[in-house]
Amino acid sequence: MKAPRPSQSLRRRLLIQLLGVAAVLSALIYFGVRAIAEQAAEATQDNILGASATTIAEELGAQDGEIVVDIPYAAFSMLGAINAERVFYRIETDAETLTGYDDLPLPAIAPSLLAPVYYTINYRGVGLRVVALQRLVTVQDRPVVVTIIVGQTRNGHAAITSRVANLAASLGIGFFILAGLLNWVATERALGPVRRVALAVGRRGPADLSPLRQPMPRELAPLSTALNDFMARLRAALTRTETFIAEAAHHVRTPLATVRSQAEIALRLAETEDSRRALRAVIRAVEESGRSAGQLLDHAMVTFRSEHLEPAEVDLSEMLSHALRALTPSADIKDVTLQVSPLDTPAKVLGDQLLIESAIRNMLDNAIKYTPADSTVTISLGQVGGSHVLEICDQGRGLAGADLAALSIRFERGNNVADVVGSGLGLTIIQEVATSHGGSFTLAQMTEGVCAKLSLPCYVPA
Amino acid sequence: MRKIILAMLCACLGGGAWGYEIQAQRLFSAGDGAPVLRIISTGDLELFAPLIIAFQAQNPNISIDYTVASSGALYAAIAEEGATFDVALSSAMDLQTKLANDGFALTQISTNTAALPDWARWADRIFAFTQEPAVVLISRAGIGDLPVPQTRQDLIALLRDNPELFMGRVGTYDLRLSGLGYLFATQDARQSDAYWRLAEVMGSLSPRLYCCSSDMINDIASGELLVAYNVIGSYADARQEPSDSVIYLIDYTHVMLRTALIPASAPNPDLGGLFVDFLIGPQGRAEIRSQTGLPPIDGAALAEFSHFRPIPMGAGLLVYLDQLKHRAFLDEWIAAMVQPEN
Numbered sequence: 001m002k003a004p005r006p007s008q009s010l011r012r013r014l015l016i017q018l019l020g021v022a023a024v025l026s027a028l029i030y031f032g033v034r035a036i037a038e039q040a041a042e043a044t045q046d047n048i049l050g051a052s053a054t055t056i057a058e059e060l061g062a063q064d065g066e067i068v069v070d071i072p073y074a075a076f077s078m079l080g081a082i083n084a085e086r087v088f089y090r091i092e093t094d095a096e097t098l099t100g101y102d103d104l105p106l107p108a109i110a111p112s113l114l115a116p117v118y119y120t121i122n123y124r125g126v127g128l129r130v131v132a133l134q135r136l137v138t139v140q141d142r143p144v145v146v147t148i149i150v151g152q153t154r155n156g157h158a159a160i161t162s163r164v165a166n167l168a169a170s171l172g173i174g175f176f177i178l179a180g181l182l183n184w185v186a187t188e189r190a191l192g193p194v195r196r197v198a199l200a201v202g203r204r205g206p207a208d209l210s211p212l213r214q215p216m217p218r219e220l221a222p223l224s225t226a227l228n229d230f231m232a233r234l235r236a237a238l239t240r241t242e243t244f245i246a247e248a249a250h251h252v253r254t255p256l257a258t259v260r261s262q263a264e265i266a267l268r269l270a271e272t273e274d275s276r277r278a279l280r281a282v283i284r285a286v287e288e289s290g291r292s293a294g295q296l297l298d299h300a301m302v303t304f305r306s307e308h309l310e311p312a313e314v315d316l317s318e319m320l321s322h323a324l325r326a327l328t329p330s331a332d333i334k335d336v337t338l339q340v341s342p343l344d345t346p347a348k349v350l351g352d353q354l355l356i357e358s359a360i361r362n363m364l365d366n367a368i369k370y371t372p373a374d375s376t377v378t379i380s381l382g383q384v385g386g387s388h389v390l391e392i393c394d395q396g397r398g399l400a401g402a403d404l405a406a407l408s409i410r411f412e413r414g415n416n417v418a419d420v421v422g423s424g425l426g427l428t429i430i431q432e433v434a435t436s437h438g439g440s441f442t443l444a445q446m447t448e449g450v451c452a453k454l455s456l457p458c459y460v461p462a
Numbered sequence: 463m464r465k466i467i468l469a470m471l472c473a474c475l476g477g478g479a480w481g482y483e484i485q486a487q488r489l490f491s492a493g494d495g496a497p498v499l500r501i502i503s504t505g506d507l508e509l510f511a512p513l514i515i516a517f518q519a520q521n522p523n524i525s526i527d528y529t530v531a532s533s534g535a536l537y538a539a540i541a542e543e544g545a546t547f548d549v550a551l552s553s554a555m556d557l558q559t560k561l562a563n564d565g566f567a568l569t570q571i572s573t574n575t576a577a578l579p580d581w582a583r584w585a586d587r588i589f590a591f592t593q594e595p596a597v598v599l600i601s602r603a604g605i606g607d608l609p610v611p612q613t614r615q616d617l618i619a620l621l622r623d624n625p626e627l628f629m630g631r632v633g634t635y636d637l638r639l640s641g642l643g644y645l646f647a648t649q650d651a652r653q654s655d656a657y658w659r660l661a662e663v664m665g666s667l668s669p670r671l672y673c674c675s676s677d678m679i680n681d682i683a684s685g686e687l688l689v690a691y692n693v694i695g696s697y698a699d700a701r702q703e704p705s706d707s708v709i710y711l712i713d714y715t716h717v718m719l720r721t722a723l724i725p726a727s728a729p730n731p732d733l734g735g736l737f738v739d740f741l742i743g744p745q746g747r748a749e750i751r752s753q754t755g756l757p758p759i760d761g762a763a764l765a766e767f768s769h770f771r772p773i774p775m776g777a778g779l780l781v782y783l784d785q786l787k788h789r790a791f792l793d794e795w796i797a798a799m800v801q802p803e804n
Contacts, residue, residue: 071787073652077778084585086563087777091786099786101564124565152777155585 010194014187022179030172037164041157042129046118049131052079053116053150056091060146062139067098067146075150083156088123088130090149104149107132111147127154193217197224209235209307239304246300249293256293260286295425298358302429305352306436313459314356316347316388317381323360324379327368334373341380347388350459351437359433359441362426363392363452370396371449386458387439393451399443430454482539486530490514498525499733502540503551504533504642505720506676509697510551512753517740524733532673533557533641540566540725548734551722553594553694554641556648556779558721562587563780567723570735574743582719582742582759584775590719591741592756593764593772596646597695598709599679604631604688613713614656617689621663627688628667633678634691636671637795642718643672646692648782648791649716649773656713661798664691669799694718696756710769717764717772720756 052075059070069091076087090100104123107130111117116133130151136143193216200214211228260283267279321343331338349356367377371394378393427443430452434441439456486507489498503510507530514526529547531539533554539545540561552558561567567587575589582590598617600610608624611617621628635643650657670687672678675697678690695715698708722741724734740746747758757763764770773779781787 068790069786070790071781071784073778073781076781077774077776080777085777086565086585087780088563099784126565 011187011191014190015183018183018187019180022176022183025179026172026176029175030168033168033171034161034165037168038157038161041160041164045129045152045154045157046131048078049118049129049150049152050116050133052076053131053133053148056089056148056150057133057135057146060135060137060148062137065140067093067137067139067144069098079150079152083159085152085155086126088128088151090147092147092149093144098146100149104130104151106147106149110134113145121151123151128152129154129157193220201227209238242300242303245296249296249300253290253293253297256286256290260290292425295362295429298362299425299429299432302355302358302432302436305355306432309352309436311350311352311437313348313461314351314353316349316356316360316390316456317343317345319353319357319360320379320381320390323357323364327361327364330365331368331377334368334371336368336371336373337376338368339376339378341382343381347381347383348459348461349388349437349456351456355433355436356456359430359454360390362429363390363454366426366452367392367394367396370394372396383458384455387455388458390454391451393446393449395449398450399445482531482535482543482545484529484531484535488528490518490526490528492518492523492525496523496525497730497733498527499549499730499737500527500529500547501549501551501737502529502531502536502545502547503549504531504536504553505551506530509754509756513749516749516753517737517746520740520745521736524736532639537561537641540727544727545725546727546729547725548728548730549722549737550725551591551720552641553718553720554645555588555719555721555773555775556645556783557641558588558723559584559775559777559779560783561725562723563777566726568726568728568731568734570724570738572735572739574739578742578759579761581761581772581775588721588723588775589738589742590721590759590775591746592696592720592750593759594697594718594720594756595695595710595770596692596716596718597698598711599682599687599690599693599698600707600709601682601685601688602707604685610707610709611711612709613711614654614660615713617691617711618656618660618663621660621667621689625667630668630670631686631688632664632667632691633670633672633681633687633689634664634799636673637792639671639673642675642694643692644782644788644791645718645773645779646716647795650692651791653714653716653771658794658798660691661795665799671799699755710767712769714769714771715767717770719759719772719775721775 055072055075056069059072061068071089076089079085079087088101088104090102090104091098092100092102092106105121107117107119109117111132111134113134113136116131118129118131121128121130128151130149132147132149135146135148137146138144197212197214197216197220200212209231211231212224214224216224263279263282263286267276267283270276270279324338324340328338364377364379367379371377375395377395378391380391382389382391427441430441434454434456437456439454441455442453444451444453488507488511490511501514507528510528514528518524518526533552534557536550536552537554537557537560540547540550541564550558550561562585569586570589571586575583575586578589582593598611602610605620605627608620608627609616611620621632635646637644637647647657670681672681672690675694678687678693679698681687682690695708695710722738724731724738728734741750742759747760750756750758764772782791
């Protein structure tokens, strides 16, 4: 089955959205700082301009019926104090321009006597910031309104603006980087529980259907509840199936035994060769059905007991002796010699007696089944590292290239064994027993035959 | 001297063709078809010719047309006539500043301009290439045993105490004719009240008024003048006679910065920029010192004498060019200097 393509990662979604927010905030900072600084720079420049115009206004006076003005040196030198600014000015009454640049534009809104007017114009090809203010001068007892206009280029303003723009840009970028890092940390932390749940689920054995017991964030509780419900239903269904199979197998096996013994009796009594051949076929078919039923039972039992493993101290060597005693008749029938290395030392493991017995029986059964008549099956039990290793080698036809993973799938059989009685469950059972006991099971192709190797961890009493 | 210079004038470029008056002109030709760098300058031709030749030695493919005009004529040529010069060299810092302020100068930015100290450039448009103090020139033979003045107070006292000796034998710039004289006078007036008292005292001695430093130096040398006030010190140094004294007054001595700018109407602004970079660069400084005897820009040399005050560049210089202020200042100066004979 193909795994469904994972939809967009939760972490990436979170990160992208948080980064989006950070980018918007960075942009806001950039434009905000610029706007504020530009306003401040403009206000500062306006203040200096205003001061310049005011110092000129202070020097306004009348002499011999004419308006005179003695522009103070500081009025202009203060303007270029920070940056070299070009300066333009105009002093005029309604009637005429008294002095300065007579083409310097007047403000659109005339300044009042109380408040100066600031404006920005383009004059002689450069941008100017200009202030206009008005003063009353008394000439021959008549008040005359005089307008003073002072403008300067905006080099200082531009310099400040570009400096501030750089600063604002670095501020924005710095904020974005910091926010990005913090977002990453926050996302990792927020998604920690999800990852822990995923890990807990992933770590489970293939047959572990017990409920999740990890502490769960509130948002994930529905998922965990649903998952647990689902697993409970699945477990129930599986149990029902296994029970059904076991029941069925049991119900089939007993009558089959009867059929077989009756058929054997009939075989002995049969008089014609034809009927003996027919009866042998019956016996063989019954034998096959019986073995299948037995293995189905075994398998159901293995599955059930693996889930509810109640380990006890057991002795592999003793169990192997029992199994050998049970299977020697089958071997004898086929003229197969069982060559057993001495089993005088106990091999203690922690495990379920029935399961391990079943595994050993299946290994022996397979070896006897697939080794040709009049050959030898070699059986040895030894210790390698921290494990007891049971090795059973036959002289059979081998695996024909198939591997263990494929062969241990339920009801899967090698493609060169059609003529041998078998259900395809044997290897599955051994494999499951090995796994549930923390051991391993391997099949190795030898020059002649196959060696099956079951390793189970040694039990060392505390 | 003037006759010699006039003799060098090219007939086809006679004064009639232009609204401004030129004093001398010379073409340093690099052959037919060579691009021509046109310089208008307030600097005397014989003083600047070696510098031009040094520049041409470096740039042998450039012809140089050097025109001498007064600072006022130079201003008028560029601001009012739109005359086609690639570089304008002037001692009138205020008029140069006004040209740049009013948009008649191009910006020039290079490694050499950036290396120039802040006080020697303005708005990337005006670049100082000499620093020339305004000095008092005294004929030592003429004043005999009288003490040599060290400050304006001393000078005022000397003149006031010996009216019969100095009558008609003191000289200074005629502010109505000389832009540089006006610049020195306005900076004097800004710096100290002593200036107006000095003007009053000089005015009472029937002063002789001059257009140019060189004329004052000549008259001191010939003994016609005993005291010349606000002479360009470098000219005086260059032509000092043993009998004369160049005095750097220690209350303050203004240092005029001779400046270069590239007019907005320049037909070859690249050539202008090349020449400006040459003037203010290390090699140009060395050539200025060795070829003209003028002191090139050197902050360390200025710092040696605490009474040397370089005239600050900047918009402040525009103040005294204001029409009303100019008229008022001249009125006051005339009232002080040009007193009716009594």
